[in-house]
Amino acid sequence: MPFISNTDKERKEMLKEIGVEKFEDLLSNIPKKFLLKEDCCLDEPYSELEITRKISELAAKNISTGCANSFLGGGIYDHFIPAAVDHIILRPEFHSAYTPYQAEVSQGTLQYIYEYQTMICELTGMEISNAGMYDGASAAAEAILMAVRKTKNFKAIIAGTINPNYLEVIKSYTEGVGIELITIPAKNGLVDLDALKEAIDDNTGCVLLQTPNFFGNIEDAFAIEEIVHSSKKALFITCVDPISLAVMNSPAEYNADIVVGEGQALGNAQNFGGPLFGFLASSIKLGRSMPGRIVGASLDADGKRAYCLTLQAREQHIRRAKATSNICSNEALCNLAATVYMTLMGKEGLKEVAVQSTTKAHYLADEINKLDGFSLTFNTAFFKEFAIKTPVPAEEIISRLKEKNIFPGIDLKQFGYDNMLLVAVTEKKRKCDLDELVNSLKKFSR
Amino acid sequence: MAKTIFEKHSEGRKGYTLPANDVKVTLNNCIPKKYCRKEEVKLPEVSELDMMHHFLELSQMNHCIEKGFYPLGSCTMKYNPKINETLVRNDGFNNLHPFQDEDTVQGALEILYELQKDLAEISGFSNVTLQPVAGAHGEFTGLKIMKAYHEHKGNSHKKKIILPDSAHGTNPASVTLVGYEMVEIKSNEKGLVDIEDLKAHVTDETAGFMLTNPNTLGLFESQVEKIAEIIHSVDGLMYMDGANFNAIMGLVKPGENGFDIMHFNLHKTFATPHGGGGPGAGPIGVREDLIKYLPAPLIAKKDDKYFLDYTHEKTSSGKVHSFFGNFAVNVKAYIYLKMLGPKGLRRVGENAVINANYIQKKLEKYYDIPFKDSFCMHEFVASGNWQKEKYGIKTLDIAKRILDKGFHAPTIYFPLIVQEAMMIEPTETESKETLDEFINAMIEIAKECEENPELLKNAPLNTPVKRVDDTLAVRQLNVKFEW
Numbered sequence: 001m002p003f004i005s006n007t008d009k010e011r012k013e014m015l016k017e018i019g020v021e022k023f024e025d026l027l028s029n030i031p032k033k034f035l036l037k038e039d040c041c042l043d044e045p046y047s048e049l050e051i052t053r054k055i056s057e058l059a060a061k062n063i064s065t066g067c068a069n070s071f072l073g074g075g076i077y078d079h080f081i082p083a084a085v086d087h088i089i090l091r092p093e094f095h096s097a098y099t100p101y102q103a104e105v106s107q108g109t110l111q112y113i114y115e116y117q118t119m120i121c122e123l124t125g126m127e128i129s130n131a132g133m134y135d136g137a138s139a140a141a142e143a144i145l146m147a148v149r150k151t152k153n154f155k156a157i158i159a160g161t162i163n164p165n166y167l168e169v170i171k172s173y174t175e176g177v178g179i180e181l182i183t184i185p186a187k188n189g190l191v192d193l194d195a196l197k198e199a200i201d202d203n204t205g206c207v208l209l210q211t212p213n214f215f216g217n218i219e220d221a222f223a224i225e226e227i228v229h230s231s232k233k234a235l236f237i238t239c240v241d242p243i244s245l246a247v248m249n250s251p252a253e254y255n256a257d258i259v260v261g262e263g264q265a266l267g268n269a270q271n272f273g274g275p276l277f278g279f280l281a282s283s284i285k286l287g288r289s290m291p292g293r294i295v296g297a298s299l300d301a302d303g304k305r306a307y308c309l310t311l312q313a314r315e316q317h318i319r320r321a322k323a324t325s326n327i328c329s330n331e332a333l334c335n336l337a338a339t340v341y342m343t344l345m346g347k348e349g350l351k352e353v354a355v356q357s358t359t360k361a362h363y364l365a366d367e368i369n370k371l372d373g374f375s376l377t378f379n380t381a382f383f384k385e386f387a388i389k390t391p392v393p394a395e396e397i398i399s400r401l402k403e404k405n406i407f408p409g410i411d412l413k414q415f416g417y418d419n420m421l422l423v424a425v426t427e428k429k430r431k432c433d434l435d436e437l438v439n440s441l442k443k444f445s446r
Numbered sequence: 447m448a449k450t451i452f453e454k455h456s457e458g459r460k461g462y463t464l465p466a467n468d469v470k471v472t473l474n475n476c477i478p479k480k481y482c483r484k485e486e487v488k489l490p491e492v493s494e495l496d497m498m499h500h501f502l503e504l505s506q507m508n509h510c511i512e513k514g515f516y517p518l519g520s521c522t523m524k525y526n527p528k529i530n531e532t533l534v535r536n537d538g539f540n541n542l543h544p545f546q547d548e549d550t551v552q553g554a555l556e557i558l559y560e561l562q563k564d565l566a567e568i569s570g571f572s573n574v575t576l577q578p579v580a581g582a583h584g585e586f587t588g589l590k591i592m593k594a595y596h597e598h599k600g601n602s603h604k605k606k607i608i609l610p611d612s613a614h615g616t617n618p619a620s621v622t623l624v625g626y627e628m629v630e631i632k633s634n635e636k637g638l639v640d641i642e643d644l645k646a647h648v649t650d651e652t653a654g655f656m657l658t659n660p661n662t663l664g665l666f667e668s669q670v671e672k673i674a675e676i677i678h679s680v681d682g683l684m685y686m687d688g689a690n691f692n693a694i695m696g697l698v699k700p701g702e703n704g705f706d707i708m709h710f711n712l713h714k715t716f717a718t719p720h721g722g723g724g725p726g727a728g729p730i731g732v733r734e735d736l737i738k739y740l741p742a743p744l745i746a747k748k749d750d751k752y753f754l755d756y757t758h759e760k761t762s763s764g765k766v767h768s769f770f771g772n773f774a775v776n777v778k779a780y781i782y783l784k785m786l787g788p789k790g791l792r793r794v795g796e797n798a799v800i801n802a803n804y805i806q807k808k809l810e811k812y813y814d815i816p817f818k819d820s821f822c823m824h825e826f827v828a829s830g831n832w833q834k835e836k837y838g839i840k841t842l843d844i845a846k847r848i849l850d851k852g853f854h855a856p857t858i859y860f861p862l863i864v865q866e867a868m869m870i871e872p873t874e875t876e877s878k879e880t881l882d883e884f885i886n887a888m889i890e891i892a893k894e895c896e897e898n899p900e901l902l903k904n905a906p907l908n909t910p911v912k913r914v915d916d917t918l919a920v921r922q923l924n925v926k927f928e929w
Contacts, residue, residue, distance in 0.1 A: 018800070039792065051529065058557055059539055064542055076768075096526050102509070109504075109508055114450075163768075245487065273767075273771075274767065274771050297924040297927075316616050323622070326585065326622070328582045359476055402550065
């Protein structure tokens with residue numbers, strides 16, 4: 001049997017030591033009628049060679065973005081990942097370790113999480129970061145729960161320019177616990193400030209803003225912060241692209257209270273949308289309301305620096321029904337990939353990634369904008385992603401370009417916008433890739 | 447201790463290469479000045495080799511399955527086959543984007559469809575969602591489904607979830623997260639759900655019951671049918687926490703004996719790695735009439751074509767993940783299941799149970815084992831009570847001494863209903879020799895308690911650091927490095 005050590009002979013010896021004759025004797029607690037008479041209906045076992053062949057065949061039925069010219073984004077981005085990242089995350093010491101509850105044999109995990117937390121704080125300008133959440137969506141949802149817990153105000157305002165998938169997850173997390181969710185509509189691709197002013201009051205627990213927002217547009221976080229903090233208690237939560245933070249305002253510069261985001265872009269592959277990881281950071285005074293694990297530096301019995309999980313009284317294994325969240329397993333290995341990625345890229349590398357992504361996106365946007373029938377949907381600043389109006393339904397363009405292995409972007413019709421494509425660009429694109437898309441769009445031009 | 451990566455920073459060092467930018471646009475023309483970062487990001491600058499030195503140094507301070515036995519109760523630290531990692535790193539999986547056209551991801555959808563089907567088959571449920579990415583995430587999703595069911599039926603008076611006092615901490619926390627109220631009931635002297643106490647707490651307000659089976663004492667809840675009957679009599683639903691599914695895989699189908707909803711932990715039962723805390727996956731299986739409440743989309747098949755099925759979106763209990771869950775983790779579980787086959791599946795459960803009973807038997811003279819009258823399933827709970835009473839040694843001390851012997855410690859102080867608890871789960875992948883080594887170490891430790899208690903109080907002595915002061919870590923909170 002694959003992956004199982006003991007042989008029939010060894011099993012017999014062990015059963016004898018236990019004091020039973022056969023395995024079934026150990027199942028005395030299970031009602032007889034529960035026990036399966038027949039094997040489960042599964043494929044007969046594949047050998048390693050056979051499964052390798054089968055998986056290769058299945059993978060070959062997919063067209064990977066590695067073989068295509070892809071401009072897909074919407075929360076998952078195809079940024080460059082240095083080869084060394086995978087070599088670290090495949091180390092069994094990281095890969096097959098458990099959650100670092102036994103600190104003395106988990107210092108490796110604990111220290112990298114501490115370093116991860118430090119890097120997230122550097123990027124966001126925040127004072128405390130947790131060890132990570134499931135994804136950007138759940139991080140945003142839990143940030144709202146955190147703000148409501150802290151302010152005891154059950155009204156949460158969401159900028160309607162947020163990723164619609166995040167909004168769906170936020171609804172799932174907030175609807176059962178008495179939170180009133182108010183979504184502020186978009187106006188010209190940005191959140192409508194007048195509507196926000198109207199919605200906010202002293203009963204507001206938080207305002208959640210994504211910037212760059214779902215359309216890639218840069219929101220005026222400074223103006224919005226003034227509105228948010230004009231209310232008595234409301235906390236300002238921003239959801240950000242970590243790559244953008246190499247060149248764009250750290251959320252501390254516009255006084256965000258809690259910062260969340262999707263971390264996939266930092267050294268993790270797209271993997272058809274998972275695993276991902278969410279980051280969550282805040283000002284130190286909100287630290288005790290945070291969900292998830294946090295690593296702290298301490299000392300060991302010899303007085304030497306050592307790390308351990310800290311503020312655990314917030315967590316489910318201690319607080320049970322009164323915990324700040326139910327989260328236990330997170331996406332630790334993805335956080336490790338991000339830590340290694342940020343280490344390798346350093347400040348210059350991360351900046352270069354951000355600069356190339358945004359400049360190439362702007363080049364492409366300008367070129368597409370020149371095509372008859374195509375135009376930029378919004379006349380506002382954007383980072384690495386932008387929306388374009390198309391002369392024919394976006395679906396038609398996607399379908400036709402598929403034949404040439406070009407994925408021109410996300411059809412925004414599924415989110416209620418007809419004839420519109422959302423186009424994302426990363427540093428991995430060459431000018432010739434961008435020009436290829438422009439040329440292929442020409443045939444739809446009017 | 448290792449220096450932090452920040453202390454290894456050397457201005458100007460590079461650990462990456464990137465091609466030159468071949469478009470002639472400058473940053474100033476893209477981002478308005480107002481939105482440009484005022485203070486530069488501070489990240490370490492090191493070479494690739496500096497980075498490798500650093501993380502290799504860190505890795506050496508970790509325990510892991512390949513290094514030694516990991517008897518963590520309820521965590522199922524089985525060996526993670528390497529073929530999974532090789533195969534999942536196919537460009538045709540790694541570089542798929544979730545917004546790609548369905549025609550271009552047929553292989554991925556086929557895997558997810560097959561995994562849904564296989565998990566449903568081995569658990570006895572009608573369909574499975576792969577969206578939840580962790581056990582607790584699955585619990586949350588399962589309880590949302592329960593809530594949607596009651597709302598759909600107009601059961602607005604249903605507010606309470608009953609769970610036994612042996613439940614994992616995530617259970618009550620998940621109950622709170624969905625806005626239900628927890629009612630905790632007692633376990634009886636056999637370590638099982640106390641049926642009388644259950645009856646006393648079931649009311650018309652009962653929305654459902656959450657049960658881990660086998661429970662966290664490693665005991666199969668033999669009265670599960672009776673429990674289900676009581677809960678179903680008030681139109682409550684039975685939720686199974688599948689954390690301990692490894693014990694009964696291939697032997698029993700929970701969906702066929704009383705349960706309506708169940709989560710799987712792919713990172714436990716299905717051999718995907720724990721990764722130091724994640725990523726895992728927590729798929730949810732449900733009975734037929736609850737399928738319409740599952741998060742959308744499900745993966746479906748029509749005329750040999752696989753597609754994302756949103757038809758039940760209106761009745762769904764809502765999305766819980768940005769996309770379709772932890773795809774790469776699901777691929778690994780798929781490979782594992784395909785390699786096990788029906789006989790292998792049964793063998794997993796059997797050997798897990800034999801291994802646990804073997805250790806239990808061998809240790810019963812040396813440690814208090816409160817429920818030893820009954821055979822355990824895949825794990826058992828021992829107690830450090832004898833050692834505490836006679837020598838003043840706490841279970842924490844014993845756990846730390848186990849680290850000195852080259853093993854990871856068992857889960858300690860859980861379940862809460864056993865004092866000085868040590869929960870031991872060997873899994874089926876470990877050999878008899880390994881179990882014997884662990885047993886001998888445990889017997890040695892029992893002797894050390896008698897002969898040299900100070901040794902235990904100062905343990906661990908052979909680990910990369912000595913006992914870590916976790917109260918200091920709270921008192922002088924230091925959660926990021928200043929440099």
